[in-house]
Structures are given as C-alpha cells and as structure tokens.
Amino acid sequence: MYNIDGYIYTLIEIYTYMLIAYVLLSWLPSARNSFIGEMLGKLCEPYLSVFRRFIPPIGGMIDISPIVALIALRFIGEGIRAIIHFFV
Template sequence: MYYFTLFINYLFQILTFLVIVRVILSWFRAPRTGPLYNFINESTEPVMRIAKKITPKTGMLDFSPIVAIIGLNLLQEAILYLITYAS
C-alpha cells in the first residue's frame, strides 16, 4: 500500500510540474510544435480544460493554471486520505 500512495503522490507532483512548465512555455513566442511540447500539452489539457470552464473570463489574465494546481492538490489529498484511512 505504501508504494501505491507513493506512486499517486509522484503522479500528481509530475502533473503539477507539467502545468507549471506549460504556463512558462506560454510566455515565449517559440513555435508550438515538437514532441516535448505536444507531450506537455496533451498531458495537461484535460486538467486545463476543466479549469478553464470553472474560471471566469478576466481579460488578458488567465487564472486557470492556478485553479488547476489547486484542484490537483485537493484531489491528491482526497485520494491519499481515502487510501490511507479507508484501508
């Protein structure tokens, strides 16, 4: 059970890191092609799509990455709590 909780923890940390990398990459005018960019974009798109539906339109500022990171952290804590205390 310990290794499963460790795996879940690492999975959410990697996904949070990829969201942060996606935000940083969006600041640059580099071409949005290539296997690394496609991997980051495809890995984070489901989370970002949900976060964009939740956040209101605020003009030029996009708060959806913050909502996505908070949502990922809440989901991680809930899953780890259920795994730890439900068994």
C-alpha cells in the first residue's frame, strides 16, 4: 500500500515540477524552442489547455491557468491517494 502511495506522490511531484519549469520557460522567448522546452510543451500543454479553455487571461496578458492547474493536480493526487487508502 505504501509503495503505491509513494509512487503516486512522486509522480504528482515530478509533474508539478515539470509544470513549474514549463511556466518559467515561457518567460524566456527562445527557451521554448529548445529540446527541453519542446519536450515539456508536449507533456504539459495538453493538461494546461483544459484550464485555458475556461480561464481567460487577466488583462489580456496574465495567465493564471497554471496556478489553477497546479491546485487541481494536488486535489486530484490527494483524491487518488485517499481512494487507495480506502480500498487497501
């Protein structure tokens, strides 16, 4: 039980850091064109696009959808861990 819980926690942490890195790369114009930027884009953009459909940028420039996506990721991770603890 604790192994599955630990794996889920680790995967959520890794994806959280990937999202943060992807958002930070958006501040550098040429960084998204690098190999790491393209790889992170392929992994993070499908998840972020769900939130960007519903949350418009504030003032046309400030995108808060990554913050909401990170909070939702934490809730989803904790929910999965709670379900595992309930059944195991």
